Amino acid sequence: MGAGYRPEPAAEAVDRPALRRCVVNVDEFANSYWGSRALLTHAPDLPAPYDDLFSLPAADELLSRRGLRTPFLRIAKNGVVVGDSQFTGPGGVGADIPDQVRDDKVAALFADGHTVVLQALHRTWPPLVDFATQLSADAGHPVQINSYLTPPESRGFSAHYDVHDVFVLQVAGEKHWTVHEPVHPNPLRNQPWTDHSTAVAAAARDKAPVVDDVLRPGDALYVPRGFLHSAKALGGVSAHLTVGLHTLTRYLLVQELTNLAANEPDLRTALPLGFDPTDPAQLDQLLPHLKQLLINHLTAATAADLTPALRRRTWSTTRPEPIPPLAHAAATKSLTASTTVRRRANLRYHLTPGNPTTLQLSDRAITFPESTAQALTHLLDGQDHKVGDLPTLTPADQLTLVRRLLTEAVLITPTSQAETPLSQARPAREQP
Template sequence: MTDVHDPGPPAPVPSGAGRGLGPFVALPPERFAAEHWDRAPLLTRAADLPAPTHGFGADAVDELLSRRALRTPFLRMAKDGATLDARELTLGGGVGASITDQVSEDRVLRHFADGATIVLQGLHRTWAPVSDTARGLSSALSHPVQVNAYVTPPQNRGFDDHYDVHDVFVVQVAGEKHWRVRPPVLEAPLRGQPWTDHRDDVRAAAEQEPVVDAVLAPGDCLYLPRGWLHSATALGGTSIHLTFGVHVWTRRTLADDLLAAVGRVLDDDLALRRALPPGVDVLDPRTVASAREALRESVLAALDAVRDEDLAAALARGARAAERAEPLGVLAQHAAADAEVGPRWRVRDGLAARWEGPTLVTRVGRVALDSADAAEVGALLAGSSAPDDLAPRLRRRLALAGVLVSGPSSP
């Protein structure tokens, strides 16, 4: 049964959301946030969207499988609703590459010809145009994004009805796929609440009439909030689609960080660190009951002791760990940092920068600065100054720290 509740008011839409959402939805960002985000599916046809920016297709699939030396888990395959053992898809790397689990295109071909679906995982790390598109979407939504590709042979279905624990934007790349979408059996599931915990409910719900019953053609996009049941069948020729998975931050995320911070405060409470008396019966529920009120008072005091800054720092650490900054070329960056004729510099995308006093903390490391340099870098990050305004010494240091990159902005 669907867990129906009031989702509350829509979240505010970040500035720049239109650019990042543009390849996926035709609605204004405010309307998408109010009517669909975390609420309801949305199908957008290719005719209403700009030309794709992901640069992905059949040639990319073949290159990744045959020439990029992929290893599991960057690849998996599924057939009849079950995932194949990774050892069925890999071989050794040969002379000079003592790696035992490189993808074997020959084995993949045999399984694909037998009806198995190819799943290329983590494309936001292995295919540059997909990475750029994913980074734009993540910036627009302020939630981490990962990308997989699903390559399904004709008239086959890779997975049975199921739900995901993250939102997805499905982008059809090649061929056609028939999608059926049904309401959730568990609304807004968390990452620790997979569909396999509700197999019977999912199986029963899969017999209901779908709320979306549509064929996606190349360029079409389907948004699915987490929890919505779905299955898809390839029609005619080979189908390729991308899923941009959005791993949303929730209030439950904040609750976990808050409880962890409360635990650290309780660690400093000497009374709680004392041993229980000899002879205590820890199997007797009355033991807990007698201590419950005192524990409650200690927990409430610890809760009040957690500062907003502590909670914000914990969330920032999670955000920095969830994604990586814009890629940079190691040799090109090193050469540019020491070039006599200065290149054009800009602040690197996706830094998730935060200040801890005069220390700049980002996804790529920490840069300890004196107060004068911190003020200059703060102005740079705020957009009130440009890299050219920095002293060459400071500009070089930020370049080697990966805070600045040379060249035009990524698309």
């Protein structure tokens, strides 16, 4: 599998509806831009503007009526971040925790030219919860969403790079963006721009930008991680969504491959008595043999050795479709043979038929009798199923199995889910 390998999309993300709102041609994006080039797409070429996802009134509601707390908010002007205490305080009786956002303070800072950043909207604003869930299924990488609200003629942040890829989706107003090639390509999460601040400032000042353009409502800009960027609002208030893809990298696989070395007894032996690991001469004596042991170990490692660790590490980074606890409990209680159920969208799992049949989830494994394997395979395929139609089980066993999977939050009943774009689109990451 070479560097240019492109996997087929997960079965139920084939249409990639969220990704298609960010780029015109998904295949061209995957082959020619992903991780390597910035891409600006203007609204007329995209399916729809983004005002169904977020808006200035939505931002106002979050800032004034939702009891938002830090760190769900950041405020900055011209590259200087404002301390939390300047815009937080207790919320009054019954809500006196002091880290709550003060709407009056935010209003004053915004009027003074500060940019307000609403963070983790993929957790707090329902249309963005659904959009992030779908996009992470479409892209195969975990997604977070922030929004930047900038007053007219203002700049919140100086040139910097992010350690994740972003789609900038312009919601309201106009913002002038400048994007430059990286000074440190493909930064890992522990390689922030502040480690290269002098080079970043020099490149942003002296080099020709790869994007130097104005984003207007409905435009989308893809900025791969490492690319330097800064932006300034033009005449009106600007609001954009920054949809961050927390890129899973080849280095992640390298880390997990080397972690497997912990299973090799020879690699766990003690260093010689009196050994000084900071002395290059002593290390020189040891390294050739050690490297050879490691190479032997890496050469023997298989994909099957790696997958359990990778499941543990990656599955918990993305949340599946939300479940409304009260409606879900009511639906579970009133289950009958005619109830329709389906797998919870974007739930990560691995089913191993056998005695017992094991369903591996992100945080636990559940076992079932072997006789349920066929019914389980049906139930997990992402489609709607009537309980009474499940194969190979008696009516009583059909109900028992489905009730268990509802209780484990593996299945949902479509009727108990809110009518959201997500529940209609049924995104999922299929794991055969």
